[in-house]
Amino acid sequence: MPTIGNAQLKLLEKLCNASAVSGDEGEVRKIVLDELKGHAGDAKVDALGNVLVTRLGSGKKRLKVMITAHMDEVGFMLVADDGEGLFRFETIGGLDVRQLPGKAVLIGKDHLPGVIGARPIHLTTVEERKQNIPLDTLRIDIGPGGGKVKPGDRATFATRFQRNGPVLIAKAFDDRLGVVSLLELIRNAPTNIDLLAAFTVQEEIGLRGAKVAAFTLDPDLALVMDATPANDLPDWDGEENNSFNTKLGLGPAIYIADSYTFSDARLVRHFSETAQTEGIPFQFRQPGGGGTDAGAIHKARAGVPSISVSVPHRYSHTAVSIARLDDWKNTLALVHAALLRLPPDILASRPA
Numbered sequence: 001m002p003t004i005g006n007a008q009l010k011l012l013e014k015l016c017n018a019s020a021v022s023g024d025e026g027e028v029r030k031i032v033l034d035e036l037k038g039h040a041g042d043a044k045v046d047a048l049g050n051v052l053v054t055r056l057g058s059g060k061k062r063l064k065v066m067i068t069a070h071m072d073e074v075g076f077m078l079v080a081d082d083g084e085g086l087f088r089f090e091t092i093g094g095l096d097v098r099q100l101p102g103k104a105v106l107i108g109k110d111h112l113p114g115v116i117g118a119r120p121i122h123l124t125t126v127e128e129r130k131q132n133i134p135l136d137t138l139r140i141d142i143g144p145g146g147g148k149v150k151p152g153d154r155a156t157f158a159t160r161f162q163r164n165g166p167v168l169i170a171k172a173f174d175d176r177l178g179v180v181s182l183l184e185l186i187r188n189a190p191t192n193i194d195l196l197a198a199f200t201v202q203e204e205i206g207l208r209g210a211k212v213a214a215f216t217l218d219p220d221l222a223l224v225m226d227a228t229p230a231n232d233l234p235d236w237d238g239e240e241n242n243s244f245n246t247k248l249g250l251g252p253a254i255y256i257a258d259s260y261t262f263s264d265a266r267l268v269r270h271f272s273e274t275a276q277t278e279g280i281p282f283q284f285r286q287p288g289g290g291g292t293d294a295g296a297i298h299k300a301r302a303g304v305p306s307i308s309v310s311v312p313h314r315y316s317h318t319a320v321s322i323a324r325l326d327d328w329k330n331t332l333a334l335v336h337a338a339l340l341r342l343p344p345d346i347l348a349s350r351p352a
């Protein structure tokens, strides 16, 4: 049985603290390849940097199930050296520029410390403090003489992983939670299916790795494991928030639709019925912004019926997010149970 215990939490910590901004996923890829040693001799790295692993089952009629988790995270790329330790930068992936000033970052392979500079309150006027600060006036500052970084280097938020009982706090839960879950599934691969695992690159900048991974793996169906924003805070006016898209503590979020994909209805039914039968809590992620690697996979080749199941977390794509251990455990339990129970003929006919 795949489990989330101390070893998996340690691995999550290592992965969340690693830096893998889109297009520069090497640090996380190395951890993934190390973890796969002895569990899958056939791990391959493709031309874009995806890690592909095949675990063939042993049953008679086996569906080829592609399961993905993306290795990359949102962050920054230095683009020009202004001197005095100051660097112009671009955001990589969806980030809200309003949230950047004053944040500590780590730059490049050596994780050199820096800060996204913010002018202190002493030096600003009341009027200035009402304005948004445009990205092109922000700089990543490593301080004069602060070491060797260069344009092209990536930077991540400097947040370190913390656990407080059932609560997990870190950057990059999106999608390091999925990466650990996928490693666990490979180690405990259901034998009734052919498991085609893809640890993908460049999800946050347009699902680029998943597109080529789906071409290579040529699956019958696909399951994407990701982390999804929970918009579950009380409304600012003090009213109860009835419009949350997902909520912490309610379990895995099964997607019906997001910005890029309609989940295959047969898979949605199978996953939700599995949760009910097995007594695993779950929630339907409400449609709205965002998407997953399923957006590229379902349009690959001649089409691939797809579904996403995510762990809800607050403050996605910011310097620090909050997730709950039980939501993660229940997500992995649901995915594993749904794969074990997957009817080989689930795609044989289409609901009328």
Ligand SMILES: [Zn+2]
Pocket: 070, 174, 175, 203, 226, 227
């Ligand atoms: Zn994600």
